[in-house]
Amino acid sequence: MLFTPIKPMLLQMGNNNEIIDNPDWIYDIKWDGWRILLHKQGDRVEAYTRHGNNVTAKFPELQEVGQSIQTHTAIIDCEGVVLRNGVSVFDDFAYRGRLSNTSKIEQATLHYPATFIAFDVLATDKPLMQHPLVKRKEILSSIIEPSNKILVTPSIAGNGNNIFQLTKDKGMEGIVGKRSNSTYKINHRSNDWLKFKHFKITDAVILGYKENPFTMLVGTQVSNGKFKPLANVEFGFKTEEKRVFREIAKQIVTSVDRDMMWLEPRLHCNVQYLERTVSGSLRIVSFKGFNFDKIPEVINK
Incomplete structure (x- = not known):
């Protein structure tokens, strides 16, 4: 599984009027960028899109990302973003994703710096997908030293409506709600994972x-x-x-x-x-x- 394309677990669209304020649900900010799976083994770090494209060469920031992942081996599910005042700007990251010229890529790291916001971990030195989400999130936080290049998204148990309103006030895309006991199912769209977006x-x-x-x-x-x-x-x-x-x-x-x-x-x-x-x-x-x-x-x- 390491260094091979993986089709990640996907979300269903939720009803904004049915956000569940329940401690059995975990809520994250929904960042607006590209779904990226990071693979690490030793000093080697590669990035794959949800469609399986290897985009490692487009993001020199991955060298620093690898130093922030405090384990020899890992597969981490992220959103690749460019942040402006704490808000992700989709078009900026999409611009980074379109670049192929090496000099333009290097220049873009200054003006459109990429950050990888991690929200799940599929494996370290052993598979983790059958662990409940709440456990995977604990492991994720323990293996990442936050930096400007990689962060762990904040999570809140329950209080989904509060974080939904907060993201609306800040002009963000929305939130993601996930059952705390949900396992990770590759290439599967589940009602255990719901997205709530601001129209x-x-x-x-x-x-x-x-x-x-x-x-x-x-x-x-x-x-x-x-x-x-x-x-x-x-x-x-x-x-x-x-x-x-x-x-x-x-x-x-x-x-x-x-x-x-x-x-x-x-x-x-x-x-x-x-x-x-x-x-x-x-x-x-x-x-x-x-x-x-x-x-x-x-x-x-």
Whole structure:
């Protein structure tokens, strides 16, 4: 298992209204970066993504990480992040992950320094996956000397709603709740591990729409004046909102391409989304009302 790709245990999406304040559940901050599995044996340290890609060469910080892991052998489950004022910035770590030029990688360690935030351990000199989570976390804390390059994520037993509100106030992604007695199951998505995320709302311009099913294509204006699509929105519409929209849209149609009716970029709306992809597209999106007076934000992407 050491120095070979491992598909990690995955989380189910939890209901934010059903966070359990129970000491049998352990809650961590959900950091926004890349899932990384660190493998260490002696002075050798390698990093693998959840999809099995070896990204060791992209992160010279791993040399220091290895010195902070106080055991000869270990496989540690982490989130690779770039922190800004204590908050992880996904795009910054994604930028690090895209680099392949050695000189650019070295420069990026100064401006986009990577930190690996550990939350589980699969093995040391012996397998640990059948141990309960609470025991694995004790072992994890005992083998890591915290540094700027590797930290153990703080954990709280119970009080899930309190930490959820705290992460919202700080503009963080959300939290993870796990049963304290859960074992680690490779390549398995379990209800014993739940993620609770803070949805966000943004302004967008409506670029077009289609029927069957009713779907709006929304986007944003970029720095060169053009419009970049962000998402197809299918959910959240009231019947009256569709009716009003159709009346307005027929006055600003510019062309029809198959089933898509393209519009002049003059009508704006609010959309709720869960997260942005690396390319900036929005995931898990719903309509939250028209925004007739709003001018869309211009972004440099």
